[in-house]
Amino acid sequence: MSVLELAGVHTYYGDSHILEGVDLDVSEGEVVALAGRNGVGKTTTLRTILQLTPPREGEITFRGESLVGLETHDVAARGLGWIPEDRRIFGQLTVEENLRAAIPEPGDVAAGLDLAFESFPILEERRGQDAGTLSGGQQQMLAIARGLVGDNDLLLVDEPSEGLAPQIVADVAEALSRASEDVTMLLVEQNLPLALDLADRFYILDKGRVVDEGETAAVSADDERFRRYLSA
């Protein structure tokens, strides 16, 4: 059963037409990768789902309910979490405060912190430290942990491995893999082997449209289908 469905979604930045009729769906428990070159509309797709950049045309439904026209905080309250590509942690808040801000129910704070610290033990060591003073990798861990503690049914994950050292990428991949056992994910990731490893299905986006889709089990990262749309 589809948790998230996009049908004929058109999104603009001013006069620039970014998404030109995107159709995709994500089923319960799936990890779906959204691949494509830079600038084809992957991040815009996630922003459009969250109503940060609302669509001008098309329909977006989550568990059968339309998200179009809702305020972003109302979208989030329905169980959609966002791990943005540039981390967007609150640098002047401590690590713990960043996590607390993402936990909607005060009664869930202890369990949420336990989950975050279990996934990334380094964050527990740094819990009282201003998040802006963390290393890039630790900030990415915090951004992911913030998405995990939010009691979300669907996580929109944007370029989680971007700019990270290989060892940190492995930690991040493991955390996302563990999280995917409990939460559905729509994953934007340039690192194709990582995306294919984590995802059950994939969509390829080009020039604001879905141009290919399939099961990840049936393809490899050097498949012609990816080379055609992902190579520079």
Added chain:
Amino acid sequence: MILEALADFLTVSELGGVVVNGLAKSALYVMIASGLTLIFGLMGVLNFAHGSLTMVGAYLGGLLMVVTVSGGTPPLTRLALFFVAVVVAFALLSVLGGAIETTIIRPLYDRPPIYQILLTFGLTLVIEEVVRIVLDVYGLQPISDWQAALATKPQFLREPVALGPVSVGWMAMFQILLGTLTVAGIWAFLTKTRYGLYIRAGSEDAEMASALGIDVRQVFTVVFALGIGLAGAAGTLLMWDPTWGASVPLAAETLLPAFIVVIVGGLGTFRGTVVAALVVGMTDAVTTWWFQNAIEFTGLPELVLFLVLVVTLIVRPQGLFGVEEVGGH
């Protein structure tokens, strides 16, 4: 002559008096500027109506005191009534602030900042004219301080108290107490409550905060209401201070030092505002002493405040604790 004045200045009694006066001025400055900095920090709105709303708070607090206090009211009862007036002024101005934010500020969030500046400046003109009309109806002089409100102050607050060799006014001690309570209250609200966490998160990145489920628009309304409520509470305190008093010019008299404190501290940082209020208050007290006792030119202390502002803008344009960009929606 300067050396004699310096020796006099460095005596325990004079220096102690200057420090207490400086702390009292700092307490007033922090009360005046806190609301302004909270509103700018989260919302990026420079509220030029802040001084006018402080002035409304002074008249509202004065009205409550004039109505409830008579010649025979005991001093402690007057003090208790004053605290009630502070709470009522805070509450009523908060409601007014919430109404202003939702009806006229909110539609301008997506416009350039000049729209909000012009709007709040226009609001100042409207508020001051309305107050003048009301005062005219009741036969009160708008330019001079409202003496009936000043007269509700208990006698002991007009008298000095000896702290060892230092003689200071009870009013100064009272102002320091209220300033300290205000700072402690705001700090506890911002750092110890869930809503304070939302405010700090929203002031850093409103879009990300909303994506975490935080209703940032509602937080904006609460912060604007809180900021205007603080202006009202500060106005009530100023109503009892003979150097300020409830009058229409109080709006401009409070807006300028509030902006100086907020800019010196760093736009939008509460910690910066507290430190800047101390810097500006102490500078004011020290220069006031010197220009009253060594150099006879009473206009200079105000000039020195602007000098502090100019030096800060040259040496550290973002202020003592400022970040390069705040607010955003």
